[in-house]
Amino acid sequence: MKFxxxxxxxxxxxxxxxxxxxxxxxxxxxxxxxxxFSGFSFMWYEELFHDEEAFSALRNSLVLAxxxxxxxxxxxxxxxxxxHRMKRRYIKQPIMTLTNIPMMNxxxxxxxxxxxLFVAVATFLDTRDxxxxxxxxxxxxTFNLPYVILSxxxxxxxxxxxxxEAAQDLGCTPSKAFFKVELPEIIPGIVSGLMMxxxxxxxxxxxxxxxxxxxxxxxxxxxYNQTAHNVKFSMYALSALIVAVILVILxxxxxxxxxxxxxxxxxxRS
Amino acid sequence: xxxxFASLLLALLLLALPVLGLVSCDDGVGDTVTLYxxxxxxxxxxGSEGTLDVNEMFEEWYYETYGVRVKVxxxxxxxxxxxxxxxxxxxxxxDVVVPSDYMIxxxxxxxxxxxxxxxxxxxxxxxxxxxxxxxxxxDYYDPDNKYAVPYMYGMIGIxxxxxxxEADDPSLGxxxxxxxxxxxxxxLQFNNSRDAFGTAQYFLGLxxxxxxxxxxxxxxxxxxxxxxxxxxYVMDEIxxxxxxxxxxxxxxxxxxxxxMYENNEDLEFFYPAEGTNLYVDAMCIPKTSRNKEIxxxxxxxxxxxxxxxxxxxxxxxxxxxxxxxxxxxxxxxxNSIKEGGYELMYNTDTVWTSSxxxxxxxxxxxxxxxxxxxxxxxxxxxPIYIICAVILVILxxxxxxLGVRKKIRxxx
Numbered sequence: 001m002k003f004x005x006x007x008x009x010x011x012x013x014x015x016x017x018x019x020x021x022x023x024x025x026x027x028x029x030x031x032x033x034x035x036x037f038s039g040f041s042f043m044w045y046e047e048l049f050h051d052e053e054a055f056s057a058l059r060n061s062l063v064l065a066x067x068x069x070x071x072x073x074x075x076x077x078x079x080x081x082x083x084h085r086m087k088r089r090y091i092k093q094p095i096m097t098l099t100n101i102p103m104m105n106x107x108x109x110x111x112x113x114x115x116x117l118f119v120a121v122a123t124f125l126d127t128r129d130x131x132x133x134x135x136x137x138x139x140x141x142t143f144n145l146p147y148v149i150l151s152x153x154x155x156x157x158x159x160x161x162x163x164x165e166a167a168q169d170l171g172c173t174p175s176k177a178f179f180k181v182e183l184p185e186i187i188p189g190i191v192s193g194l195m196m197x198x199x200x201x202x203x204x205x206x207x208x209x210x211x212x213x214x215x216x217x218x219x220x221x222x223x224y225n226q227t228a229h230n231v232k233f234s235m236y237a238l239s240a241l242i243v244a245v246i247l248v249i250l251x252x253x254x255x256x257x258x259x260x261x262x263x264x265x266x267x268x269r270s
Numbered sequence: 271x272x273x274x275f276a277s278l279l280l281a282l283l284l285l286a287l288p289v290l291g292l293v294s295c296d297d298g299v300g301d302t303v304t305l306y307x308x309x310x311x312x313x314x315x316x317g318s319e320g321t322l323d324v325n326e327m328f329e330e331w332y333y334e335t336y337g338v339r340v341k342v343x344x345x346x347x348x349x350x351x352x353x354x355x356x357x358x359x360x361x362x363x364x365d366v367v368v369p370s371d372y373m374i375x376x377x378x379x380x381x382x383x384x385x386x387x388x389x390x391x392x393x394x395x396x397x398x399x400x401x402x403x404x405x406x407x408x409d410y411y412d413p414d415n416k417y418a419v420p421y422m423y424g425m426i427g428i429x430x431x432x433x434x435x436e437a438d439d440p441s442l443g444x445x446x447x448x449x450x451x452x453x454x455x456x457x458l459q460f461n462n463s464r465d466a467f468g469t470a471q472y473f474l475g476l477x478x479x480x481x482x483x484x485x486x487x488x489x490x491x492x493x494x495x496x497x498x499x500x501x502x503y504v505m506d507e508i509x510x511x512x513x514x515x516x517x518x519x520x521x522x523x524x525x526x527x528x529x530m531y532e533n534n535e536d537l538e539f540f541y542p543a544e545g546t547n548l549y550v551d552a553m554c555i556p557k558t559s560r561n562k563e564i565x566x567x568x569x570x571x572x573x574x575x576x577x578x579x580x581x582x583x584x585x586x587x588x589x590x591x592x593x594x595x596x597x598x599x600x601x602x603x604x605n606s607i608k609e610g611g612y613e614l615m616y617n618t619d620t621v622w623t624s625s626x627x628x629x630x631x632x633x634x635x636x637x638x639x640x641x642x643x644x645x646x647x648x649x650x651x652x653p654i655y656i657i658c659a660v661i662l663v664i665l666x667x668x669x670x671x672l673g674v675r676k677k678i679r680x681x682x
Contacts, residue, residue: 031533128560131361
């Protein structure tokens with residue numbers, strides 16, 4: 001039985017990761033063909049590093065991911081705090097549902113509606129340069145927000161109410177109690193929300209496709225548009241690098257989350 | 271406010287802010303004019319692998335000639351439809367776009383393109399008279415030559431693997447090869463409705479722009495007949511499948527055949543005797559362009575010898591530019607890819623061709639329905655449904671069983 005279950009796990013992981021493995025292996029292929037593996041080389045990586053367009057797209061993507069994740073995390077944390085403090089259930093529940101809608105919504109619906117909104121605003125303001133970094137940032141913050149709230153909210157709910165009350169008993173002002181007592185407890189939720197939004201924003205294609213402009217191309221858009229004719233092999237290298245980055249970030253998130261958990265548990269015991 | 275948290279917050283916001291400034295600085299620095307060019311992916315020489323960067327050349331040339339700094343903002347699209355969607359949404363404004371023939375027709379009909387001023391294009395005469403001018407044969411998309419300057423053109427033919435198709439195969443030279451039962455499971459068809467129907471229409475000798483639904487139905491029947499010999503409907507995957515020999519026969523564009531041949535010398539190519547499709551991609555200026563004169567200078571620059579040759583060598587597609595066609599170095603280059611490569615691309619007078627015209631609204635709906643009909647009865651559907659149903663039944667059954675057992679146990 002144990003052997004069988006191991007086989008099963010092995011099979012599932014094999015199916016999950018084989019496409020990525022193939023991509024990574026062939027990004028090192030010298031001949032630039034999927035037909036045969038002619039030799040190990042960094043040729044496509046080298047070409048990639050000379051591809052200025054790809055690099056400016058990568059830079060744009062990173063800038064966008066960092067800034068949208070940062071803004072979404074700040075807004076989302078305060079949003080979760082507000083939701084947590086809400087007393088009336090009949091208001092709290094509908095608002096929770098409303099914040100979840102952008103998450104459930106298909107990307108394409110969010111993307112098209114965002115585009116229509118921005119086009120309407122652009123006509124209203126009579127400007128032609130509305131689209132670009134600004135619109136992308138707004139769109140990315142919008143779809144990141146529910147994920148931040150989703151990961152911060154449970155931390156608030158786990159929070160022992162009496163802790164904050166004790167702090168206030170001992171002379172803290174309410175805001176001081178929040179920052180000194182509550183915030184350190186919810187930090188793991190905030191960090192995972194931040195990382196989650198960062199990866200989501202880095203990945204996003206559909207929504208970005210609708211709200212971007214030629215002034216500000218993100219990496220997924222750039223890669224997709226390269227596929228019109230035969231795909232450049234440096235794109236394999238690029239995709240392999242993206243996978244590596246995402247992997248590192250996820251590892252960091254997991255370690256950060258579990259380390260913080262352990263720390264807080266220890267603190268609780270002593 | 272707690273100092274540490276305040277500084278964290280500040281740091282996060284500060285992280286975001288300079289970015290805003292940085293980005294908004296990117297366009298329109300000083301007197302630099304930005305020219306927005308929207309082209310197919312991998313369709314213009316961009317300086318990779320030792321080729322010429324034609325956009326940079328244009329920027330330098332324009333500064334030297336007019337003393338104005340122009341920055342070319344070059345972005346790419348992967349289909350006519352996505353380009354059209356982007357342009358018509360009104361969210362972006364481009365100065366130069368490169369649609370295919372039928373899309374140009376549609377954009378002219380919808381009043382999206384600006385009329386060109388040929389006084390700003392002294393090199394327009396470089397275009398071969400077959401493609402531009404009063405005697406042009408291939409300017410069906412813009413008969414008055416008001417809106418579009420041909421960039422590249424191409425023809426569809428059949429690519430086959432000589433190790434898998436015998437040299438004396440009776441079907442060679444005809445569309446019949448795509449329907450040949452002896453090659454069942456080794457034939458690739460376009461996953462692009464217009465081109466797929468085209469193969470059947472040319473085979474049957476039908477008009478590819480027919481307004482008669484019965485004729486389209488005939489083509490559909492022919493395509494259904496072909497289904498069981500096909501390996502699949504594909505587009506870009508064709509490169510890998512043909513290069514590594516996992517398929518033997520495929521219809522595709524002549525220029526792309528040369529790109530595949532570079533990786534697999536067993537491949538061969540012919541234009542079917544029944545006739546085939548010729549398409550043209552041309553440079554146009556959308557009405558929303560803000561720098562029409564610079565855009566015209568850009569189009570004209572692409573007609574001059576060095577950039578035109580660089581682009582033709584980069585894409586492998588056929589150039590309508592006489593300066594390119596007569597360029598010794600270019601001819602040599604094409605022949606170095608494959609012996610007779612130049613002939614293959616340009617010595618095509620004996621091939622009967624026609625071109626796709628834009629289908630009107632009702633025709634387009636009918637055509638899309640036919641395509642759906644062809645693709646929908648793919649056999650893979652049923653087993654998937656059965657598997658899903660079985661899994662669902664097992665899950666529900668198992669759940670109820672466990673629930674009931676727990677209840678019975680709880681009772682005692």
